[in-house]
Structures are given as C-alpha cells and as structure tokens.
Amino acid sequence: MKITAYGIREDERPYLNEWQEKNNIEVQAVSELLDSETLELAKGSDGVVAFQQKPYTDDIFSKMNRFGIHAFSLRNVGVDNLSFNALKENNVMLSNVPAYSPNAIAELSVTQLMALIRRIPDFQAKMKRGDFRWEPTIALELNQMTVGVIGTGRIGRAAIDIFKGFGAKVICYDVFLNPELEKEGAYVDTVEELYKSVDVVTLHVPALKDNYHMLDDKAFNSMKDGVFVLNYSRGSLIDTAALIRGLDSGKIAGVGLDTYENEVGIFEIDHEDQPIDDEMFNNLNARRNVMITPHAAFYTTNAVKNMVQVALDNNRSLIENGTSQNQVDLG
Ligand code: COI
Incomplete structure (x- = not known):
C-alpha cells in the first residue's frame, strides 16, 4: 500500500514518520499543495491525504478516478472547499478529522x-x-x-x-x-x-x-x-x-x-x-x-499530531475496508 500526503510541513514530518514506521506503510510526503497538476505525484498510490484552504477543483477528482485512487482523506475538519458531487461522480471516498483538538x-x-x-x-x-x-x-x-x-x-x-x-x-x-x-x-x-x-x-x-x-x-x-x-x-x-x-x-x-x-x-x-x-x-x-490570528487556532503540537495520524489511519481504512469511522457522508 502507498499513500501520498500533500502540503506536508516540517512540523508534521515527525508525526508522519512515526505513523509510517509503526504501520509499516509507505507514505510519500510532498510539500506541494494538491491540484490537478501535482496529483501526478500520486500516480501509483492507493490513497491521497491533504490539507489546504485553497479550493480542491473538480478535475482533481476526475484525475484521481483515472489513476485508480478512491480514498481521499483530509487532515482537517472543514469540507467546505470541495464538491461532494465531484467526489461522488468519480467514486472517491472522503474522510476528515472531526476532532483533532x-x-x-x-x-x-x-x-x-x-x-x-x-x-x-x-x-x-x-x-x-x-x-x-x-x-x-x-x-x-x-x-x-x-x-x-x-x-x-x-x-x-x-x-x-x-x-x-x-x-x-x-x-x-x-x-x-x-x-x-x-x-x-x-x-x-x-x-x-x-x-x-x-x-x-x-x-x-x-x-x-x-x-x-x-x-x-x-x-x-x-x-x-x-x-x-x-x-x-x-x-x-x-x-x-x-x-x-x-x-x-x-x-x-x-x-x-x-x-x-x-x-x-x-x-x-x-x-x-x-x-x-x-x-x-x-x-x-x-x-x-x-x-x-491567521486561521491558526488549530496550530498546536497536539492537534497537528492528531491531524496527521488520524488522517493516515482514515486513509488506510478507506483503502483496506472501503470505509472509515471518519468517512464523510456525501449524501
Ligand atoms: C479545519 O480543520 O477545518 C480548520 O478550520 C483548520 C484549517 C487551518 C483549515
């Protein structure tokens, strides 16, 4: 199994590495934010993890579908910067981290x-x-x-x-x-x-x-x-x-x-x-x-650790089981 995680900051890396070692799953960490161009980096991955305030455009999800990626996990709670219809049309499951802190x-x-x-x-x-x-x-x-x-x-x-x-x-x-x-x-x-x-x-x-x-x-x-x-x-x-x-x-x-x-x-x-x-x-x-403050209320060591590790748990579960306890109901 391989997961590609987008927008990874330096403060997230230790938590990501810890999860990777514990779970023995390859996580490709990239600093770029997710868009339809950077999605190329996820070719061959089973799942994608991301976190950004910039909108996720619909073509990201059609491309995920073409790449055979059907597990998409946010490291944050808000789901207001993406289209549920685009996810559904492309058969992409979504999870979030509703209670990182x-x-x-x-x-x-x-x-x-x-x-x-x-x-x-x-x-x-x-x-x-x-x-x-x-x-x-x-x-x-x-x-x-x-x-x-x-x-x-x-x-x-x-x-x-x-x-x-x-x-x-x-x-x-x-x-x-x-x-x-x-x-x-x-x-x-x-x-x-x-x-x-x-x-x-x-x-x-x-x-x-x-x-x-x-x-x-x-x-x-x-x-x-x-x-x-x-x-x-x-x-x-x-x-x-x-x-x-x-x-x-x-x-x-x-x-x-x-x-x-x-x-x-x-x-x-x-x-x-x-x-x-x-x-x-x-x-x-x-x-x-x-x-x-610049949308920084979430930015604590405790929250960042939970965002990274719970999102990876969710993504793994979407890939392995086709569901996750934090799966978002797309309606
Ligand atoms: C969220 O988790 O949805 C937040 O508001 C945090 C953020 C920086 C997007």
Whole structure:
C-alpha cells in the first residue's frame, strides 16, 4: 500500500514518520499543495491525504478516478472547499478529522476574548511608549458576562466548559440540541433571542449555504451595545462590511477572529514586504480592539499530531475496508 500526503510541513514530518514506521506503510510526503497538476505525484498510490484552504477543483477528482485512487482523506475538519458531487461522480471516498483538538480552537477563542476585555493590546501599546498609567484603560471581567455560543458541537462545547470555568453565564443556540445542555436549559429557541441577551457572541458552526453572512447589519443591530464578537469557524459567517460598520458605530466593542471571508491569498503568506490589497482586512487589522490570528487556532503540537495520524489511519481504512469511522457522508 502507498499513500501520498500533500502540503506536508516540517512540523508534521515527525508525526508522519512515526505513523509510517509503526504501520509499516509507505507514505510519500510532498510539500506541494494538491491540484490537478501535482496529483501526478500520486500516480501509483492507493490513497491521497491533504490539507489546504485553497479550493480542491473538480478535475482533481476526475484525475484521481483515472489513476485508480478512491480514498481521499483530509487532515482537517472543514469540507467546505470541495464538491461532494465531484467526489461522488468519480467514486472517491472522503474522510476528515472531526476532532483533532476541539480545545485548541476553544482555548484560542477564549484567550482572544480575555485579551480584549482585559485591554492587553491597549496596555501593551501604552507600556511600549512608556505610559504606565491605568486610566482610561479600564477592563471588564468575564465572570460578569453572558456568553452566547452559536454551535454546540465539539468545539462549541469545549468553549462552553472554559467560559463556565471563568464563571461566565453561557447560553447557546443550535439546530441540533446536545441532550446534556438541553437538560441544563442552556438553549434559547431562536438565534435572535441569543443576540439580544448576551455580551459576547461566539460562532462555532460550519459554513453552510444558509448561514452565509448570518452576522449582518440586522444581526449586529439586534445585539447589545458594546458586544464582543468572536469567529473561529469560517469567514463566510460574517458580513465583514457590516462588522466594520458595527465597530465604527461603537455597537461592537471588540472582535476576535481566526478567520476572514477573503482569507485565501492573505493568511499563511509572509506579507511583510508585500502590502495586502484588501481594504476591509487592512481596516480590521489596524484596530486595537480587533485581534486577528491567521486561521491558526488549530496550530498546536497536539492537534497537528492528531491531524496527521488520524488522517493516515482514515486513509488506510478507506483503502483496506472501503470505509472509515471518519468517512464523510456525501449524501
Ligand atoms: C479545519 O480543520 O477545518 C480548520 O478550520 C483548520 C484549517 C487551518 C483549515
């Protein structure tokens, strides 16, 4: 058996080598991202493993079919950058890694919120210029706040536990109810009810057609004045122009983002000598009450190890058994 793994970074190699030795299976690790040209490298392989934010174009899957490759495993959770129809038409099975580390994402979201409400970026800027006064940099306490968690899957639930550990009141909205949270009475019936009751809105839902720009002008206007908004899911959930209007008007007091709707071509690239040609992104990135990380919430040693090794386990299982416990239902 041979597996070709695309987009392999240096930090992934030790985990990949460990898996290869333990399983005695050849894994060809390539640093190139997967596209229809680089797929040539996988000729003769039984399966392909990949991880990238760049879209997977449909011709990749028709070529996989021609090469006799029917096992495709993502090292990440999101499946929004490929077409299920193209996979089905070409008889390619798909798996993902749904829980490489929900805490990795949840911990960064809470970290950014804490930094925002304790005014860390403001204090840092003042300290660096020698201004060691308290005023007017007064903070808020998380234990005094109500957090609205939208999406109560694995990541949302990890976030809820951490918020509760800080003493925050948490209320939730999801279309799929978690029985334990339901028993606690944690859910509100409508997202509108959540918007008007909370001090913080945090998004932990996958990107779907019907939640595109779910946070728009109307949603922001129905929130409390001085709300904090966090997005660690997908950029498409927020209408960025509306977010900027909310920040300008003071409706929104602070924003923590690990994703941005036009992030492909911006994140994961060194822009130090290359200005970013994106007015909305530059607007947000210049604000001290907006903390942005470049889709890096997943990037911990624990998560990376799981992404590599669980994806390889999944791919092996798709090849050997024609199924995997993390197989994605293509409908
Ligand atoms: C995912 O696992 O889907 C993520 O959002 C991580 C990522 C860098 C694509």
